[in-house]
Amino acid sequence: MTALAANAGPSRWWRSRTVRRFTSHHLALLGVAMITLLTLACVFGPHLLPYDSLYIDLRARFSPPLTGDHYLGTDPLGRDVAARLFMAGRTSLLVAFFAMLLSTLIGTLVGVIAGYRGGWIGAALMRTVDGFLSFPSIFLLLALAAALKPSPAMVTVIVAVTSWMEVARIVEAEVRSLREREFVLAGRMLGLSGAHIMFREILPNAMGPIIVAATLTVAHAILLEAYISFLGYGIQPPLPSWGNMLEGAQQYLDSAPWLAIIPGAAITMAVTSFNFIGDGLRDALDVRDDRV
Amino acid sequence: MRGFLLNRLSQSLILLLIVSVIGFLVLNLLPGGPLAQFGLDPGMTQDDLDRLKEQLGLNRPLLMQYLDWAWRLLQGDWGHSFRDGAPVLAVIGRHVLATLLLMGTSTAIAIAIGTWIGIRGATHRYSLFDHLATVGAMVALSIPTFWFGLVGIYIFSLQLGWLPAGNMYTIGDGSVLNYLHHLILPSVVLSLVHVAIWSRYMRTATLDAISQDFVKTARAKGLSERRVIMKHVVGNALLPMITLAGVQLPSILTGALVTETVFTWPGMGRLFLDSLGYSDYPVVMGLLMFSAILVILGNLIADIAVAIVDPRIRLG
Numbered sequence: 229m230t231a232l233a234a235n236a237g238p239s240r241w242w243r244s245r246t247v248r249r250f251t252s253h254h255l256a257l258l259g260v261a262m263i264t265l266l267t268l269a270c271v272f273g274p275h276l277l278p279y280d281s282l283y284i285d286l287r288a289r290f291s292p293p294l295t296g297d298h299y300l301g302t303d304p305l306g307r308d309v310a311a312r313l314f315m316a317g318r319t320s321l322l323v324a325f326f327a328m329l330l331s332t333l334i335g336t337l338v339g340v341i342a343g344y345r346g347g348w349i350g351a352a353l354m355r356t357v358d359g360f361l362s363f364p365s366i367f368l369l370l371a372l373a374a375a376l377k378p379s380p381a382m383v384t385v386i387v388a389v390t391s392w393m394e395v396a397r398i399v400e401a402e403v404r405s406l407r408e409r410e411f412v413l414a415g416r417m418l419g420l421s422g423a424h425i426m427f428r429e430i431l432p433n434a435m436g437p438i439i440v441a442a443t444l445t446v447a448h449a450i451l452l453e454a455y456i457s458f459l460g461y462g463i464q465p466p467l468p469s470w471g472n473m474l475e476g477a478q479q480y481l482d483s484a485p486w487l488a489i490i491p492g493a494a495i496t497m498a499v500t501s502f503n504f505i506g507d508g509l510r511d512a513l514d515v516r517d518d519r520v
Numbered sequence: 521m522r523g524f525l526l527n528r529l530s531q532s533l534i535l536l537l538i539v540s541v542i543g544f545l546v547l548n549l550l551p552g553g554p555l556a557q558f559g560l561d562p563g564m565t566q567d568d569l570d571r572l573k574e575q576l577g578l579n580r581p582l583l584m585q586y587l588d589w590a591w592r593l594l595q596g597d598w599g600h601s602f603r604d605g606a607p608v609l610a611v612i613g614r615h616v617l618a619t620l621l622l623m624g625t626s627t628a629i630a631i632a633i634g635t636w637i638g639i640r641g642a643t644h645r646y647s648l649f650d651h652l653a654t655v656g657a658m659v660a661l662s663i664p665t666f667w668f669g670l671v672g673i674y675i676f677s678l679q680l681g682w683l684p685a686g687n688m689y690t691i692g693d694g695s696v697l698n699y700l701h702h703l704i705l706p707s708v709v710l711s712l713v714h715v716a717i718w719s720r721y722m723r724t725a726t727l728d729a730i731s732q733d734f735v736k737t738a739r740a741k742g743l744s745e746r747r748v749i750m751k752h753v754v755g756n757a758l759l760p761m762i763t764l765a766g767v768q769l770p771s772i773l774t775g776a777l778v779t780e781t782v783f784t785w786p787g788m789g790r791l792f793l794d795s796l797g798y799s800d801y802p803v804v805m806g807l808l809m810f811s812a813i814l815v816i817l818g819n820l821i822a823d824i825a826v827a828i829v830d831p832r833i834r835l836g
Contacts, residue, residue, distance in 0.1 A: 255655065255658070355534060355535065355538055356538055358535055358538070359535060359538035359539050359541075359542055360542065361770065362535060362539050362770065362812045362815045362816055363539070363542070363770065363808065363811065363812045363815070364770045364771070364773035364774040364777065364811050364815070365770065365771075365774050366774040366777050366778065367773070367774070367777065367792060367807065367808050367811055368546070368808065370792065370793070370796060371546050371550075371796075371804055371805075371808055372546065372549065374550070374796050374799075374804070375546065375549040375550045376549065447662065451662075451664055454664050454667075455664065455666065455778055458664075458666055458778075459778075459781060459793060461796070474666070474667065474670070477670065478670060478673075478782065481670060481673060481674050481678060482678050485674050485678075488667070488670045488671070488674070489670075489671065489674075491667075492663075492664060492667030492670065492671070495664050495667065496659075496662050496663050496664070496667070499661075499662035499663075499664075500658065500659050500662040503658045503661060503662050504658060507658065
């Protein structure tokens with residue numbers, strides 16, 4: 229029976245314990261549904277809507293939602309909020325996704341080396357992690373954003389530079405606990421290179437926590453991009469992002485509250501989705517619960 | 521205790537060193553580097569800048585420049601604001617209290633509510649309350665603080681008219697009540713994320729404490745469940761929370777910056793943004809270093825506090 233189940237394993241991955249656990253996690257499924265919906269809307273929405281995100285209609289300024297074809301209303305220049313929201317979603321989600329890739333890469337690299345090498349190299353690397361964590365992330369982010377020209381690529385890089393530390397910590401702890409295991413000793417005995425052991429032997433065994441951390445990093449990156457763009461130092465207009473759509477919204481809060489409420493709701497929805505998915509993955513992949 | 525203190529203190533000093541290196545690198549990334557504040561002056565020619573560079577020793581090796589810069593920081597010479605020529609530390613000093621007031625109030629709110637939710641969730645595990653608290657915490661962590669602030673202003677200031685939409689006090693009215701009235705909305709907004717974090721950790725810590733032997737003993741003695749929880753469980757569950765309060769400092773500071781912007785609160789966060797807007801880099805750098813030092817100090821104090829309260833750490 230067990231042999232059968234084991235044989236069935238690789239060909240029927242969708243029946244594996246991990247997948248079953250994930251699909252029985254209601255919040256995670258809700259997260260997947262929400263983010264899929266949001267992504268589809270951002271990809272196809274702009275093509276289906278009657279207005280272009282940059283089309284300025286000065287006669288239709290400040291139209292509240294559900295005015296004619298402006299389903300989510302218009303902004304101070306008469307641009308369609310729905311079209312802008314979906315275009316902005318492309319920017320925000322792409323920036324967050326690539327920032328996640330980059331910060332996971334940096335964090336994993338630092339974590340694996342620090343955890344495997346240990347000694348003074350490990351200590352120096354992990355103290356650097358602590359050093360970066362000592363700065364309130366927004367202060368560091370804004371100082372860097374002011375110093376470097378904030379193109380979308382640069383925003384991605386600086387978001388990654390200020391959010392790789394959590395991954396590094398998680399990977400370091402995981403690798404340190406795996407370092408003395410038999411399969412690693414066996415690898416060393418076989419004369420495999422340090423790099424081979426680190427990245428081919430240990431890393432695959434640490435994938436669970438990395439995947440969970442990466443998912444939560446997407447959520448974090450969406451928030452960080454929104455913060456600095458809201459403050460005017462992130463993604464620059466005319467390219468819309470969820471954060472910079474909110475930039476001028478406060479002054480119209482009384483007369484046009486939808487300008488503030490709609491993009492923020494989209495951010496909350498996206499971030500919640502990734503947090504839900506991360507929670508589901510943590511349960512499904514059996515990752516220790518040491519983060520909120 | 522002495523060994524622990526020395527060990528912890530040296531860790532903080534090393535961290536301070538690393539933080540200063542990161543800060544120095546950021547300073548050199550700024551457009552024009554340390555000379556940025558002069559480069560913006562239209563009366564400056566390239567010759568002047570070169571001479572200044574020579575005078576300030578900016579053509580020396582980077583290591584020498586760093587040592588010089590760090591030494592001046594240590595002596596309290598943090599440079600002068602580009603805007604009004606006031607010493608950077610004095611400028612920061614004028615804004616620290618407002619931020620600390622906001623952070624302190626919102627932390628108190630977060631601790632009070634978060635502790636309650638956490639304990640109730642742990643003692644009524646898997647109840648409807650527990651599930652709602654879990655989901656609620658995850659949603660709360662996903663809401664951008666500044667947006668929550670905008671929604672708060674829209675509802676409580678613009679629609680209901682109950683609370684002021686910004687500032688720390690009404691000009692001409694310096695009463696304590698007026699300050700409190702202005703403090704409510706921003707500190708509640710800032711506390712949302714930390715209520716979520718605090719309640720999750722408190723729930724875990726309470727569950728840990730409940731499974732300990734001394735709780736069984738207390739129950740066996742015939743103490744009421746309420747007494748067991750209040751006296752034996754909560755006391756022990758709160759211990760790791762002291763460390764958490766220290767660890768959360770950078771995120772509270774980050775939240776405070778964003779909250780201050782939305783509520784035009786005259787703290788360090790607003791100062792940071794204003795200085796950035798004026799390219800007042802000495803103040804920007806000062807705030808960056810000051811906040812990091814504040815965080816390191818906060819963590820140190822939290823760890824020492826835990827050691828004082830918990831004999832296992834003090835003696836172990």
